[in-house]
Structure formats: C-alpha cells, structure tokens
Amino acid sequence: MGSIAAYITNKAVKKGQTPAEWLQSNLRNLERCRAVSHVGRYTHPDVDISLYDDSQPAGKAYLTTADTDTEADLIVKGGAAYIAIASFLVGTFSKKETAEEQKEDLTAKTAWQYFREDDPFIRREIESLGIVYEPLRQKILQIHVQALPDVTDTRLKQVYFPVGDENYHLLTILPPVSLMFAMTERIEKAVRVQRKCRDEKSESYRKPHAVFSDITRVCFGGSRPQNVSCRNSSLGVDVLPSLPPRLHDRKMRPPHEDFFFDSLYWRHFRVKLLALDALFRDPHHDLERREKREELVLDIVTMVLCKANCLRALPSGWSKDTDLGEEQAIWLDDIYLTQRLEDSEWVWPVCMAFARWLIDAHEKCCCAEKLPVISLDDAEAISFAVTMEEILKQEVREA
Structure with missing residues (x-):
C-alpha cells in the first residue's frame, strides 16, 4: 500500500468507514473549496478577502506569483468541519515505499498535483482501494478558483500609489501564500540535501549544497492553523532574513614560504x-x-x-x-x-x-x-x- 492509499485508509478507519465511503462523504465538500494564491487571513484572522492570481507572467526578472512555479492553496467555506478533502488534496505524498525513503524524498508532490497531471501513481493508489479513478479526478479538476473581491477590508494594509497629478490608486497588500509555501518547501528540501551532504554514510557526502542561515519560522492561526488556509499548519512558514549581512573581520595570515x-x-x-x-x-x-x-x-x-x-x-x-x-x-x-x-x-x-x-x-x-x-x-x-x-x-x- 502506497502513501496515498495508506492516508485514505487511515482516515476511513478513524471514521469507521471504508475508503470509498470516506471519499464519497467528503467529496460533497468540494463545492466549498476555492483555489487561492493570496489570503488576507495571514495578515488578520478575521479578514475573509482572498484571491487567485491567474495573470500572465510579467517577465523582466520580476518575482511575481505568475512568474514562479508555485502550488495554489485551498480555503474552505464553513471552517474546519469541511476541510478533510482539501487537506488530502494539499498533502504531500511520495512514490517511495518505505517511511524512511518517503521522509527524505525530494520529488514528492501534493495529491492535487498528481490528479492534475493524471499521474499513473495516484491512479494505482485510488484503484487499489476499489474506487473508480476517472470520475473522482474530474470532480477534483472542477474546483473553482477564488474570484477577485469587489471591495477591500479596512483591517488590511492600504497603500496610496500615485499615478499622476493628484491621482492615485489605493492598493491592498495581500500575503502571497503560494510564494510563501514554495519558498518554505525549497528551504526544507535544501536542509535535507545539506543533511545528506554532511552525513559520512551518505552517497552525497561532501557534495556541493546550499546553506540557508538565520531562518525565521513564522506561525499563523494559533491553535487552529487550518482556519487560515488548508496548507497552513502548526509548523508555519520559513522566512529569509531581510537584513544587511553580518561581516566579521578576518585576520590575514601571511604565507611562510610560498x-x-x-x-x-x-x-x-x-x-x-x-x-x-x-x-x-x-x-x-x-x-x-x-x-x-x-x-x-x-x-x-x-x-x-x-x-x-x-x-x-x-x-x-x-x-x-x-x-x-x-x-x-x-x-x-x-x-x-x-x-x-x-x-x-x-x-x-x-x-x-x-x-x-x-x-x-x-x-x-x-x-x-x-x-x-x-x-x-x-x-x-x-x-x-x-x-x-x-x-x-x-x-x-x-x-
């Protein structure tokens, strides 16, 4: 049994259901799910404003959601009681067999990604539970994206942006959660690579690797992180320092002979x-x-x-x-x-x-x-x- 089949089976057992019954009972909540790239609750927990950025890439080396390979988040109307299917979709699953291999797998993807790519891996996992795969996939592909809001919220930060003589745009700053989680995942992958490259028993020992220092972990949502968004967890997200580098004087040792x-x-x-x-x-x-x-x-x-x-x-x-x-x-x-x-x-x-x-x-x-x-x-x-x-x-x- 692979990682996805094991996940669904464990959830079903806790509810006293079969895997097919668990999926069927939670699929009805897909209508409550919305794909998002920016979520206002990361600024203020009571703000309901969010959106999905489907703009075209800007290029020119700008860091935008559209210019970056990121995975969208999900929000669920109604709160945590309806979040089970969304949590499954944004969960990360490995194709590896053992738990140790799955933990160190750098190619693991979310179930949502596997469904969109129609990966044979998830097809095998779903069908191994006696569930018809294609109708399930079609329902998941029909998840709606969050529409652009008509108005802003006073609890969000507002920026007056001048566009001419005595004219301005009022801009609302929304946290780009897709970028936040993409950066967190890359940092965590780099940490796993670093650990392998420093392990004398690993095949990757002494290979070149990236090191991220002074990482800050920021958590959202308190004891109920799932109320902020589905990808949010008690582990929070990693934030790189935005500070001048700390330079230390190094004593130069002159050469002795050559x-x-x-x-x-x-x-x-x-x-x-x-x-x-x-x-x-x-x-x-x-x-x-x-x-x-x-x-x-x-x-x-x-x-x-x-x-x-x-x-x-x-x-x-x-x-x-x-x-x-x-x-x-x-x-x-x-x-x-x-x-x-x-x-x-x-x-x-x-x-x-x-x-x-x-x-x-x-x-x-x-x-x-x-x-x-x-x-x-x-x-x-x-x-x-x-x-x-x-x-x-x-x-x-x-x-």
Missing part, C-alpha cells in the same frame, strides 16, 4: 578545477574548447589575485618576517611597490609558481574525486603561466 601553496586551498577552486579537468579529458581539441579552457584559467587567476590583494592590505614590510621568495615578496608586499612597477623580472617566476600550484591543485582534486589523474606536462604549465603573465603585466601598466 604564497600559492601556503595561502590557497585547492577545495576553494574545486568547481573550476573539475570544469577544467572535463576539458582535459575531452577528446576534441577545437577552438571553442581551447577558449573555454582559457576562460576557466582566467577565472582561477582572478580568484588568486583577490587573495593577493588581501595580502597587499597588510602593513608594508610584512614579508620580512617570512621566508617568502624575493619575486613573490615584490609582488605581494607594498614595501616593494616601486620595484614592482619599474622592474618586471619578478613576473615570470611568479607565473611559473602559479602554474606549478595549479597543476598540483588539479591532481589533488582528481584524487579527492576518485578520478584518474591526468599528467600535465611543461607545455600546459607554460600555457597557465602565460595566461597569468598577461594579467600581471596589465595590472602593472594600469597602476
């Missing part, structure tokens, strides 16, 4: 190194691929220069307390600024040091990713060095 090997950690360049490795393994060697490789090396050079600029911000003369080579000291320590700008003999040794580090970083990346190591010869090293040489000489000219 800037590249002491100050640059290859994992910080992992994405670029893997992309570069893919081009090395590509059997085709046309102009397009050579240009892509050149762009990747330039990106790495840019990241290296950012680190170098941080060292230049240290007090002049810091390199005298290290065993840094003369060429790298001239490049990184502003006490040698005049020599750096007037004498270019330091440039090539620095570029070759970069090339040696890049080859070493690529090898370490391949080993960590369990890829066959590709031996890069002197020609590749010189190519990397030439790319950096052009950037450093341009930097000197512009200074």
Whole structure:
C-alpha cells in the first residue's frame, strides 16, 4: 500500500468507514473549496478577502506569483468541519515505499498535483482501494478558483500609489501564500540535501549544497492553523532574513614560504578545477574548447589575485618576517611597490609558481574525486603561466 492509499485508509478507519465511503462523504465538500494564491487571513484572522492570481507572467526578472512555479492553496467555506478533502488534496505524498525513503524524498508532490497531471501513481493508489479513478479526478479538476473581491477590508494594509497629478490608486497588500509555501518547501528540501551532504554514510557526502542561515519560522492561526488556509499548519512558514549581512573581520595570515601553496586551498577552486579537468579529458581539441579552457584559467587567476590583494592590505614590510621568495615578496608586499612597477623580472617566476600550484591543485582534486589523474606536462604549465603573465603585466601598466 502506497502513501496515498495508506492516508485514505487511515482516515476511513478513524471514521469507521471504508475508503470509498470516506471519499464519497467528503467529496460533497468540494463545492466549498476555492483555489487561492493570496489570503488576507495571514495578515488578520478575521479578514475573509482572498484571491487567485491567474495573470500572465510579467517577465523582466520580476518575482511575481505568475512568474514562479508555485502550488495554489485551498480555503474552505464553513471552517474546519469541511476541510478533510482539501487537506488530502494539499498533502504531500511520495512514490517511495518505505517511511524512511518517503521522509527524505525530494520529488514528492501534493495529491492535487498528481490528479492534475493524471499521474499513473495516484491512479494505482485510488484503484487499489476499489474506487473508480476517472470520475473522482474530474470532480477534483472542477474546483473553482477564488474570484477577485469587489471591495477591500479596512483591517488590511492600504497603500496610496500615485499615478499622476493628484491621482492615485489605493492598493491592498495581500500575503502571497503560494510564494510563501514554495519558498518554505525549497528551504526544507535544501536542509535535507545539506543533511545528506554532511552525513559520512551518505552517497552525497561532501557534495556541493546550499546553506540557508538565520531562518525565521513564522506561525499563523494559533491553535487552529487550518482556519487560515488548508496548507497552513502548526509548523508555519520559513522566512529569509531581510537584513544587511553580518561581516566579521578576518585576520590575514601571511604565507611562510610560498604564497600559492601556503595561502590557497585547492577545495576553494574545486568547481573550476573539475570544469577544467572535463576539458582535459575531452577528446576534441577545437577552438571553442581551447577558449573555454582559457576562460576557466582566467577565472582561477582572478580568484588568486583577490587573495593577493588581501595580502597587499597588510602593513608594508610584512614579508620580512617570512621566508617568502624575493619575486613573490615584490609582488605581494607594498614595501616593494616601486620595484614592482619599474622592474618586471619578478613576473615570470611568479607565473611559473602559479602554474606549478595549479597543476598540483588539479591532481589533488582528481584524487579527492576518485578520478584518474591526468599528467600535465611543461607545455600546459607554460600555457597557465602565460595566461597569468598577461594579467600581471596589465595590472602593472594600469597602476
């Protein structure tokens, strides 16, 4: 028995009914259901204003309900006594078999989505209970959308929006619940992915993942969250912080002997190194691929220069307390600024040091990713060095 069949069966048992009887008794309440994208009760619990946004996408990078892949919510006239069928429709169900797999499933959808897509999964689940699927689906597809209200409500926030000389529109702000729940679901999925990527026993261990920090959980409706809307629950929704970033000073540690090997950690360049490795393994060697490789090396050079600029911000003369080579000291320590700008003999040794580090970083990346190591010869090293040489000489000219 799958997740949907198990849900319906459990609800029916609690009512002393068969699954078919439970569905039939609750289907009559579909007429009370309305699809909504904005609900005023999230601002004030006594406001009955809501609407369904069926506008066309605006495009131009605006974040609107129509421009986003979101799932509508449902409200039910009459309150929680008639909410059973709506709660089933907006509930999330997995195609996985075990409870543990269902909990971690990132592809689970609502029953409403499965019905709209006519997914074979929900057809099997419904028919396994001895219920005729197609008539049920047709009834669910006929759920009406909430019409636009004729008037606003004084308990909602109003905005006077100027549209010309002494003219204005009075705009009412309604919470976009479809966007709110879409963001909450994406954050929760990201948290599950993060948990897998940090679990040493998981196949996803150490894979790249997103991290959302300082998440605020906001709850609506008190002890009766279902009275606000069907997708609302006691768990609330996740809200991202809208605050300036908190920046902390970092103490810069000068390199001891070699800037590249002491100050640059290859994992910080992992994405670029893997992309570069893919081009090395590509059997085709046309102009397009050579240009892509050149762009990747330039990106790495840019990241290296950012680190170098941080060292230049240290007090002049810091390199005298290290065993840094003369060429790298001239490049990184502003006490040698005049020599750096007037004498270019330091440039090539620095570029070759970069090339040696890049080859070493690529090898370490391949080993960590369990890829066959590709031996890069002197020609590749010189190519990397030439790319950096052009950037450093341009930097000197512009200074």
